Amino acid sequence: MDYGFHMAVTTWNEKVAKDMELLVKEKGINSFKFFLAYKGALMVTDEQMLQGFKKCKELGALPLVHAENGDAVAEGQSQIFAMGITGPEGHALSRPPVLEGEATARSIRLAKFINTPLYVVHVMSIDAMQEISQARQSGQRVIGEPIVSSLALDDSKLWDADFKIAAQYVMSPPIRSAGHDKALQAALSTGILQLVGTDHAPFNSSQKAQGRHDFRAIPNGVNGIEERMHIVWDVMVNSGKLSPREYVRITSTACAQIFNIYPRKGAILPGSDADIIILNPNATTKISASTHHSRMDTNIYEGWTMKGNIEVTISQGRVAWENGRLHVKRGAGRYIPMAPFSYLFDGLDKLDLEYVSSFKAPVDRSTAA
Numbered sequence: 001m002d003y004g005f006h007m008a009v010t011t012w013n014e015k016v017a018k019d020m021e022l023l024v025k026e027k028g029i030n031s032f033k034f035f036l037a038y039k040g041a042l043m044v045t046d047e048q049m050l051q052g053f054k055k056c057k058e059l060g061a062l063p064l065v066h067a068e069n070g071d072a073v074a075e076g077q078s079q080i081f082a083m084g085i086t087g088p089e090g091h092a093l094s095r096p097p098v099l100e101g102e103a104t105a106r107s108i109r110l111a112k113f114i115n116t117p118l119y120v121v122h123v124m125s126i127d128a129m130q131e132i133s134q135a136r137q138s139g140q141r142v143i144g145e146p147i148v149s150s151l152a153l154d155d156s157k158l159w160d161a162d163f164k165i166a167a168q169y170v171m172s173p174p175i176r177s178a179g180h181d182k183a184l185q186a187a188l189s190t191g192i193l194q195l196v197g198t199d200h201a202p203f204n205s206s207q208k209a210q211g212r213h214d215f216r217a218i219p220n221g222v223n224g225i226e227e228r229m230h231i232v233w234d235v236m237v238n239s240g241k242l243s244p245r246e247y248v249r250i251t252s253t254a255c256a257q258i259f260n261i262y263p264r265k266g267a268i269l270p271g272s273d274a275d276i277i278i279l280n281p282n283a284t285t286k287i288s289a290s291t292h293h294s295r296m297d298t299n300i301y302e303g304w305t306m307k308g309n310i311e312v313t314i315s316q317g318r319v320a321w322e323n324g325r326l327h328v329k330r331g332a333g334r335y336i337p338m339a340p341f342s343y344l345f346d347g348l349d350k351l352d353l354e355y356v357s358s359f360k361a362p363v364d365r366s367t368a369a
Ligand SMILES: NC(=O)NCCC(=O)O
Pocket: 066, 122, 170, 171, 172, 173, 199, 201, 220, 221, 222
């Protein structure tokens, strides 16, 4: 399969600014992720985020945010651990939806201040979704990406008595309590949220076991890349919330447009890359770690059985998957460079001008006593 990259900005200085320039102008990168969580590791301050957003705008690159308040998460983790809650459920309790809502709101407002488009990755909660909704209603260019796990799961498994099962569900922001999933599905079906990602970041049981006695040491991340098309079909189309046409938009076309590789990707048109799936809506799929193709020994969708099966996958016009068999050569996937200045940047200069022209004339005090 073809692939591209986002890069992460985890600090700010002249070297980072120069690296960003090189990546955009010469290496086909057109998006940069800013982590507002993971204090002491990846987290950026507001000042670093602001400088990064400014540079993104200048380069025509899209800023992405991992929106959780990292200072408050660190405080929440200390509090919950001190209460004697050491297992995976402590992960959810220590970083509640309000911290996702706060960071989503803050990054949206700073993006508005800079007048740059913004992409919120892995939207997990009603709190974050409502901030995105409000911003979009006011005309701000904010994209919201729920992921397979936020649409399809609730947090109940984090309370499983078996550590191995519970730890599989640890990711950040956390999978939320029942109700958030349905609200995100509704937001996706009404266009408040635009596309579905995976945040695929799997760890096997022995890696997750690093946090056996302290949830803060459980590596964060869940699977999703192999399951996305089936689960989204089930949750959104089989349930009647989206049409098959809309399914194509939220799994493919919107993404290609936002990351500026449309119509090479995200379309079946003359000249497009011919990356196509054939999904039989009457066949059945069952998900299990014993049959999936990942090297992971667990699957957070273990036992899910649903209507709809992808019978053929075509990549670059060649059949890559058929009759349960993979027909690919290692290395056949190509790196796809992504150009800056997607449609999200159209007209920003006019808005900037309008903003500056709206200033009242500065006061001339040169003759004042
Ligand atoms: N989401 C998650 O838990 N792991 C991947 C890294 C990140 O985005 O936080």
